[in-house]
Amino acid sequence: MSQRRFRNIGRYALAACAVSLGSASLIAQTAAPSGTNPSRADVFLGYSYMGNHGVVKPSNIRFSSVDVGAIGSGAYYFNKYAGLEVVAVANPDGQNDGFYSGYAGPIFRAPMQNFTLFAHGLAGGIRGGGPNSEVPATLEHEPWTWGAGLMVGGGMDYDLPFFNHMFGIRLFEADYRYTHLNYGPATTIPTAGNLGGRANLGSAELSSGILMHFGHIVPPPPVTYACAVTAPTGTIYPGDVITVTGTATNLNPKKDAAYTWTSDAGPVAGTSNVASVDTKTLSAGTYTVKGHVSQGMKPGQFSDCSATFTVTAFQPPTVGCSATPSTVNPGDPSTITANGVSPQNRPLTYSYSATAGTVSGNTSTATLQTTGVAPGTITVTCNVVDDKGQTASQMTTVTVSAPPPAPVVTKSLCTITFDKDKKRPTRVDNEAKACLDDIALSAQRDPQSKLAVIGSSEPTEKMPDHKAAERAVNEKEYLVVDKGLDASRISVYTGAAGTKSSATTLIPVGATLDMTGLTPVDEAKVKAVPRTAHMAHKKHHHKM
Template sequence: MHSSSLHSLGRILLVGGIVGLSASSLIGQTPSSKPAAPSGPNPSRIDIFAGYSYLAPHGTVTTNNTNVPGGVFSDRYASINAGAIGSVAYYFNKYVGGQIEYANHPDGNNDGAQTAQGGIIFRYPVTGMTPFIHALAGGVRLGGPNAEPYAAHGYTWGPALTVGGGLDYDLPFFNHHLGLRLFQADYEYFHVNYGPQPYTGGRANVESARLSTGLVYHMGSIVPPPPVQYSCAVNPTTVFPGDPVTVTGTATNLNPKKPATYSWSGQGVTVKGDSNSGTIDTSSLQPGSYTVTGHVTEGAKPGQSADCTSNFTVKQFEPPTVSCSASPTDLKPGDSATITATGVSPQNRPLTYSYSASAGSVSGTGNSATLTTTGAPSGSITVTCNVSDDKGQTASSTTTVNVQAPPPPPAPKVQTLCSINFERDKRRPTRVDNEAKACLDDVALNAQRQSDASVVVVGNSGPSEKNGSKLAAQRAVNAKEYLVKEKGIDPSRITARTGNQGSKEVQDYLVPSGANFDNDVQGTTAVDEAAMKAQPRKAAHHHKHKKSAAAKK
């Protein structure tokens, strides 16, 4: 009896192995767009199995029937070709778990058996497949053999034991949650007591071989999901105050079925945003380095939240620059020039202009000003163009303007004064008479007013006068004599000359300092005053008085 049961179990295991290997080969040859799930590194938490089961029971029934030798029926149980099986295994770790199982092999031409058992299961997951063994204990509802008149009528519960194992193969369906149980081969032992009745009672001891196959659905995971990771970056990383900054976070290992919550914070900065991106207002930030911290969470368990940090730098505003130019650069005294300042702020800050000059005056508030040179001395004038931005940073530049020296004043000219006529006194044609005095007094007055001027008296003679050159010289000397003796003019300031005008007169000239008499009055000749003695007016006047008195006598 036992040898027959073992032979049946061996045949079942052999057939199961061949079927399993064939199915594995076929599945391995089936093209798939996705590789099998790596069940080894991260096996399932729960496996649910359902499938077909074949049962081959063999056993004996011991009764009190005296018609049976020894009171024992043997080999009265037949194979059951149609059956269903289902189980749920919950794994405590990668290798060990607990299992409950239900199998139903209904009667038909044969008697039936139902089992409900629980126990322990061991597995060794590797990539793509999982071999396992299990040991179960529970109950069996077993029917008696179909042999009359000895059949045990009805189904009766009794204890059941199961040991066996199998091989699961992962399939690429349902995101690798579905697998194929290539085979499950079990040895089962049933014991059922049908009661003391002489014909219907007895005790059944059944050894069964069971072969099953079907589908396995994997749920959960032994290895917890990888922790959430979070990285963030700011753009740009270097800014000037007022420039916008955007921070963006990238989270990995999030559960797509759970909503994620984001938040942002920073030391000394304010970040606006409640998603994986935020904005930073830098307008009030001082130059320096700042850190932004991001937080993402999808639950309260460890590994379901993460933080990230990123840095950015606020730079000091760069100072402005300015260039300065003038047009024109050469000016006459009193003229004006246009000053142009060209300021540039690297960060386009608003600019304010101002100007100063080393001489003259400059006015203007924009990028253009006017330089006025009124009152400025001749030479170079330095103009400074200043610019400042709204942050108080300044720059300056200079340009130069040349003020030309004023032209020299025109050379003074000889002034022609009054002339003295000597036509009236025929007897004394060189005498300075009273009418001549009026002219010479005016000459003296001009000489006194311009103390640095000199006087030239030019004597002339008529064309019919004999010794005309001598008479012309005498007339000049006499005129000088009057200015010296009567008017007190320094004789060194008076020059006597003769001319060629052809009239009996003396022409008086005032020669200012710097004037050139010979250039202005040409054709005169200096008188040799050492050889020419002046004729005083008074002596001539006294002689005339005596002659008049004699005539009266």
């Protein structure tokens, strides 16, 4: 069973080695690293399990597995994919044996974004002791001796995202180790426990541990430096303080950077990537600021930049002028606002003048008084002057409007009632003549006006809407026939007064009748009743 177990472990180790070798070879040939800069050197320290399969011949004493061991290796890479590796393994505490091994040889890797596959083939020397003789049990193991060995395998590493990817984890390393040991001539009479003989040992070794990376295959890109004037924005005038900002790329975050500045404009203040230049003594012109950043004296560790700025001579102020409101009634004030701007922020003084009215104020706002001003347009001038005597002016206008005309309104005239004649409740009787005469007189005085006759009824009347309409139509008939008014000037409506009445409203030109609660009368359906109809009826009844 022990021999079969070793054989299986050996097969698994060989399969893992084949997969690692094949994967590393294929990726190295067909795929470049994705966004990686592989390390120049790796150091590995970890745990090792050594599953041994073999015997010392001719005594056929078996080797046992070593469950606890340590492994360490150092690899130096010539490029992204190939390098040399040195491996030391200590498996000192087997059940009846122990081994100390050292190997060297080529190593190949396939670096990816976070993982690296590797494979190696190494040769070296092994110092092995044991195994113990099983019969008799009192014999000691074979003495420690040196032999030759081969180591072939591979594995997978994972880079940790800490400390700039300096550390990693070797997820697994699977190797097949071949060992040849010669314990001397074989004998059946051991001396000091030594039976002698030779061993050709095949071992499957599994390892895992911590990986440390040093250096990089691809050298860091050279430092670059760009600088620009970041303040003030826009035009620069004497007295402005210029801020220049340098932006360095590809700096080593583990090293401090030194910054220096010079300028043909005079002294530059600043020891970081930001510097300032005072322009108060400068004349109009263009100047240059130069910056230098350094992390060492080697090429690629320093860089220079330059930025230019132009100082412009002082410019005169500008001013905007506005009025709120821009149209006023006679006697109403208007607020004048002057928006003065000095390009170099010089102090400004304000003054105002107007073609009519009076302006009071000497700040950025003033008040125009229009008392006694006739309707028309007033021109207001806003003036500013800076402390160097440079001036600017701007004008605005205020319109004084004419007084608005009095509003044209309707006029309610007299109202006639229809509650005297019970038999003819819609007839215009003689008592209404005085009111109707006044209505006709009002209409004749204003020949452009119109009349609105509004008839009403009591809710208890039969067909109240019809009676209200007849009252309005009968009044219109009287005004047209008896008073000679133009029928086109009179409109008839029904209203909601709730009484047996007819009200009249005079509508001058420009006025509008309030139609709330009014309904136009269809004069094609409601006809006027003559005032003499009752008398004719009485005569006819007497003859009967």
